[in-house]
Amino acid sequence: MSSMRMLISRASRILSSGAARSEVELALLLSRNNLTNLRTMATKAVTIENINPNILKLEYAVRGPLVIRAAEIEKELEKGAKKPFKKVIRANIGDAHAMGQTPITFIRQVIACVTLPELIEKGGYPEDVKQRARDILNACGGKSVGAYSASHGIxxxxxxxxxxxxxxxxxxxxxxxxxxxxxxxxxxxxxxxxxxxxxxxxxxxxxxxxxxxxxxxxxxxxxxxxxxxxxxxxxxxxxxxxxxxxxxxxxxxxxxxxxxxxxxxxxxxxxxxxxxxxxxxxxxxxxxxxxxxxxxxxxxxxxxxxxxxxxxxxxxxxxxxxxxxxxxxxxxxxxxxxxxxxxxxxxxxxxxxxxxxxxxxxxxxxxxxxxxxTTLGQTAVDCVAKPPQEGEPSYELWLKEKTAVLSSLDKRAKMIADTFNQMKGFKCNVVQGAMYAFPTIELPPRAIEAAKKAGRAPDVYYAFKLLEETGICVVPGSGFGQRPGTFHFRTTILPQPALLQEMLDIFKDFHEKFTKEHS
CATH class of the missing domain: 3.40.640.10 (Type I PLP-dependent aspartate aminotransferase-like (Major domain))
Known part of the structure; x- marks a missing residue:
């Protein structure tokens, strides 16, 4: 009944404003549709009012509103939308392969063989790869990775x-x-x-x-x-x-x-x-x-x-x-x-x-x-827990690829901290490990006030501006927690070196512009 009263009230306001009858009819038609939706919702066993309240409290910033908007922008770019940038740089999540890291050959070859066992004899893979695949298949129920394993693993x-x-x-x-x-x-x-x-x-x-x-x-x-x-x-x-x-x-x-x-x-x-x-x-x-x-x-x-x-x-x-x-x-x-x-x-x-x-x-x-x-995930675990040993056919390539990945990450860790520390308004601790930097940013008082008017936390406001104007997607520090009065963001070090340098150059120009606009 309260919903119907709201619709009648809406129609009365439109009439009193001097709107044409056709406009009133259109408004009522839209309102009827809304009422139908409300009635439909009323028949649902699970509604936003009776859902588990813990789910409503749950937030996951790494895949939150900024990331949703980044995906929308990517689709807009695909459809030819004009933006001040040509691509979205997803620096929000530690997804190495999505950022161009090359898979380890040994892991992928073993996965290929356990998935399609005929490759063990026909694929021309190294003998240690084939033997590992045989061992894993023999340990699987029904000798297939399509079968269930024990609940806590093979x-x-x-x-x-x-x-x-x-x-x-x-x-x-x-x-x-x-x-x-x-x-x-x-x-x-x-x-x-x-x-x-x-x-x-x-x-x-x-x-x-x-x-x-x-x-x-x-x-x-x-x-x-x-x-x-x-x-x-x-x-x-x-x-x-x-x-x-x-x-x-x-x-x-x-x-x-x-x-x-x-x-x-x-x-x-x-x-x-x-x-x-x-x-x-x-x-x-x-x-x-x-x-x-x-x-x-x-x-x-x-x-x-x-x-x-x-x-x-x-x-x-x-x-x-x-x-x-x-x-x-x-x-x-x-x-x-x-x-x-x-x-x-x-x-x-x-x-x-x-x-x-x-x-x-x-x-x-x-x-x-x-x-x-997943048994394919378990297969990858086996390849990590028991990698190729010295003297085995896959060892040299495995070691070369592993060393190259970690060496490149080492260089990027230094690059990102050094570059942020050279920028005015940034302070970044040494990236000793993992895959992320978490720099402090100084935000002008006017930026904090603008964020308040926009109904956003200051670092969230900054991150949305960064995304909309440059295509760079990071995660605001408030998504991870931070001391009151401080502002941060998390960025991965995973973009490949050339893209990472491009991202940092764009970041510098954006921050200078943002600071000037809010000074």
Whole structure:
């Protein structure tokens, strides 16, 4: 009834304004159509009013409104729209192959052979590729990658992952504690489900870094968990200060039960690499406060800065000895990053350390409801966990391609930080690792006021202007979290060198123009 009253009221306003009868009839026709839509919506079992409220809270900035607009602009350009640029540069997401990175031949050859087994004998591939494909097919149910695997992955591949971890850390790894997943994201979400339990009337809270990868804030919102942010120290190269962890824990303790601590190393979006001493302090803090540790280590191959080195939480925890070596930890790895960049294949794993056996059994039970991760993703995992060895036919090409990818990323990491630091109004920490820079930008007061009038956060306003005027798509810092009063954006270092230099040159001209217009 309220909708009908609104339509009648609308018609009365149009008549009183002196509009012609035909205009009134048209308005009523449109209104009737709207009313029909409203009635149709009223018959829906799920509406925006009764949908899971946690889904409404969920936000994922990396694929948010800016990225949607970037896709629209690409379609406009395809249709011949006139813009001040000829292409969109997608610097918003860590999708290496989308930005021109060449796939690793060994991985693709093995995937080709397991997908079309007749290539094993007819394809002219190296013998180690063919043997790997045979091994994987023999480990698959029905000897086909079209069959389901065990819910937590093919046993042979889980064993190879455990061997990889042993080589990396110098300590034993039990394949039974390795669970394969659809990228690291699924493994992370599966582990976070463990904490969806209110205790003594209070929600469970999870400590996450600020800035953070939006998977964490989105998942916490989806699961109804409390986000407890701790700030990384930008002035100290995005270091993780345990005093800040203490502060965050203390401030949150009245509102929720803080039960876990997430650490991203190397950092996303901040690109820092934690020192061993820092990791030791974090483990000791987690142990003192009985916090489950979740170590997001998907960028462990991506370390560039001189003096920086990746240490896994598993290695440091083990070498600290009792009582720390018995602390609960889940660590995560993916084939989407590193030198592989196989985002679309969705391969990853979690290693569970010191998790109570009955908890681990129930986690595996939960995972079994999702049947299994993609077998092609598992194949890629196997190629990463057990790469060609020296003396095997594929080794030299594999090493050459891996070295070339990481060397190029190293150069681009330096290029992007050096260039931003030469621009007025920018400050960018050294990109020690991962695939991103997260520079600070200075925005004039008039820009902040213009953003307010537009109903947008200042860094979002800046990013939309950048996209509309240059075609460069980045992610505003507010999508990751940042200290109040500061403004950032995340950009990948993944554009190939020539395109990256072009992007940075465009960025410089845009920022000078933007600053002048808002001064």
């Amino acid at each position: 046993e042979m591949i889980r064993r190879h992952v455990a061997e990889y971890i042993e080589r990396r850390d110098g300590h034993p790894a039990d394949w039974n504690n390795v669970c394969l997943s659809g990228g690291a994201s699924n493994a992370i979400k599966n582990c976070l489900q463990l904490f969806c339990n209110d205790i003594d009337g209070k929600k469970s809270g999870i400590l996450i870094p600020i800035p953070q990868y939006p998977l964490y804030s989105a998942t916490l919102a989806e699961y109804g968990l409390e986000q407890v942010g701790y700030y990384l120290d930008e002035a100290k190269g995005w270091a993780l200060d345990t005093a800040e962890l203490e502060r965050a824990l203390r401030d949150a303790s009245a509102a929720c039960n803080v039960r876990a601590l997430v650490v991203i190393n190397p950092g996303n979006p901040t690109g820092q690499v934690l020192t061993r001493e820092n990791i030791e302090a974090i483990i000791k803090f987690a142990h003192a406060n009985n916090l489950f540790l979740l170590a997001d280590e998907v960028y462990q191959d991506n370390v560039y800065a001189k003096g920086s080195k990746f240490f896994s939480f598993k290695k440091v925890l083990t070498e600290l000895g009792p009582p720390y070596s018995g602390h609960e930890l889940a660590s995560f790895m993916s084939v989407s990053k590193g030198y592989m960049g196989e985002c679309g294949l969705r391969g990853g794993w979690a290693e569970l350390i010191n998790v109570a056996p009955d908890v681990q059994a129930n986690l595996y039970k939960c995972i079994s409801a999702m049947l299994c991760p």
